[in-house]
Amino acid sequence: MNDSSLGERKPSILVTLILAGETIFFLPFLIARIFRPTMLDVFEISNVQLGSFFSTYGIVAMLSYIFGGPLADKYPSRVLMAIALWLTGIGGFIMAFIPSPIVMRFVYGFWGFTTIFLFWAPMIRSTREWGGSAFQGRAYGWLEGGRGAVAATLGIISWILFAWKNAGNTNTPGMSASTEAFQLVVLSISVITFIIGWLVWRKIPENRSLMRRESPKRMLSKIGQLLKLPGIWAMMFIIICAYAGYKITDDFSLYAREVFGFSETKASFVGAGALWLRALVAFSVGFLADHLVKIRMIAFFFILSIIAGLIAWAGFLQFSALLALLNLSFLATGIYGIRALYFAIQQEARIPLPLTGAAVGILSFVGYTPDVFMSPWMGHLLDADPGAGGHQNVFLLLAMFSLLGLLSTIVFSIFNGKSRRLKSVNEASIL
Numbered sequence: 550m551n552d553s554s555l556g557e558r559k560p561s562i563l564v565t566l567i568l569a570g571e572t573i574f575f576l577p578f579l580i581a582r583i584f585r586p587t588m589l590d591v592f593e594i595s596n597v598q599l600g601s602f603f604s605t606y607g608i609v610a611m612l613s614y615i616f617g618g619p620l621a622d623k624y625p626s627r628v629l630m631a632i633a634l635w636l637t638g639i640g641g642f643i644m645a646f647i648p649s650p651i652v653m654r655f656v657y658g659f660w661g662f663t664t665i666f667l668f669w670a671p672m673i674r675s676t677r678e679w680g681g682s683a684f685q686g687r688a689y690g691w692l693e694g695g696r697g698a699v700a701a702t703l704g705i706i707s708w709i710l711f712a713w714k715n716a717g718n719t720n721t722p723g724m725s726a727s728t729e730a731f732q733l734v735v736l737s738i739s740v741i742t743f744i745i746g747w748l749v750w751r752k753i754p755e756n757r758s759l760m761r762r763e764s765p766k767r768m769l770s771k772i773g774q775l776l777k778l779p780g781i782w783a784m785m786f787i788i789i790c791a792y793a794g795y796k797i798t799d800d801f802s803l804y805a806r807e808v809f810g811f812s813e814t815k816a817s818f819v820g821a822g823a824l825w826l827r828a829l830v831a832f833s834v835g836f837l838a839d840h841l842v843k844i845r846m847i848a849f850f851f852i853l854s855i856i857a858g859l860i861a862w863a864g865f866l867q868f869s870a871l872l873a874l875l876n877l878s879f880l881a882t883g884i885y886g887i888r889a890l891y892f893a894i895q896q897e898a899r900i901p902l903p904l905t906g907a908a909v910g911i912l913s914f915v916g917y918t919p920d921v922f923m924s925p926w927m928g929h930l931l932d933a934d935p936g937a938g939g940h941q942n943v944f945l946l947l948a949m950f951s952l953l954g955l956l957s958t959i960v961f962s963i964f965n966g967k968s969r970r971l972k973s974v975n976e977a978s979i980l
Contacts, residue, residue: 567695600924607920610659618910627753632748633667634711641739697828704821780898783961788916790954831889854883856938858948
């Protein structure tokens with residue numbers, strides 16, 4: 550892989566990828582993560598209903614991963630990503646009108662198309678090209694860390710806007726201050742999403758080594774060759790377990806409110822604070838990853854998630870909000886550390902650069918299935934056992950997925966060792 554790709558690794562390119570990579574997901578995911586209690590009240594829905602929104606997103610996203618992946622290998626990233634951001638912003642404007650739950654379900658399905666079919670694979674491919682062969686750990690670590698910093702910054706801005714608007718009396722008859730504050734946040738993020746789309750159009754260069762347009766039969770043949778790589782199967786399970794854990798961070802703000810009695814404003818601050826931790830962890834992991842064995846680092850973070858998840862499940866620390874939140878920070882460290890690394894091991898899995906988009910589509914199709922089932926599952930656990938018990942069951946679920954993820958890293962290490970010795974599938978045979 551040529552290290553001079555993407556304009557000799559210009560910082561402005563990675564910064565633009567970071568800004569775009571998080572802004573596009575703020576409306577579908579982070580609004581609910583930070584303002585979950587408020588969102589339940591504003592739309593007058595239950596945890597299960599909110600989970601159904603994410604399931605709709607996930608179903609559309611699954612199909613989008615498969616068909617959008619090869620798209621990234623044929624068309625310029627800046628075109629696909631810019632259009633995706635603009636369309637996502639339009640969905641935000643619809644959300645700001647507080648439509649019915651049925652309309653919101655369609656909005657989430659629309660976001661599944663815009664954020665995944667048009668955006669996800671082009672972003673991952675561009676990041677891999679920017680990193681070259683020697684900077685994969687830093688490229689993905691900095692991408693995740695930068696996305697965390699962007700999410701945290703937008704989260705704090707949103708929280709300030711929400712707290713400021715919510716502190717005053719509403720001027721709109723029949724509308725609460727919380728509803729007006731929520732609308733202000735959604736509209737502000739929608740405008741920012743449009744602006745970032747324009748930045749992507751201006752700053753992201755043309756991809757190198759785009760695949761020529763080929764027949765569906767030829768593309769299916771190459772996908773079949775990718776599926777012969779043992780490492781790609783282990784990566785699928787690493788991602789699915791890691792992403793299941795990441796989805797559970799949606800519960801942090803509600804946990805603070807229901808178990809420790811935090812106000813809506815303080816609970817949303819817990820959700821926003823977790824985003825800053827995400828940035829710190831991912832940046833640190835990015836620096837270390839190119840000097841250490843990445844798959845061993847992933848295993849370490851899975852172990853950390855298991856331990857912290859079991860402590861939260863047992864409820865040992867619920868006598869102290871401070872200690873419980875400290876344990877949550879360790880839990881989040883494990884989750885965010887894995888997220889920073891799981892796409893950085895594509896080179897170890899022998900995935901050719903020109904087929905990065907197709908590989909990302911395959912990996913994501915399986916790896917991000919928690920978008921379909923995790924939110925409804927969490928919603929069921931929380932609604933079936935209100936209060937501390939429901940949250941403890943959610944943390945037990947996280948620990949179980951982390952254990953499966955740890956086993957997957959062991960399998961990946963075994964397959965990777967055999968692949969190095971046997972070289973059964975090489976890049977030339979796939980291309």
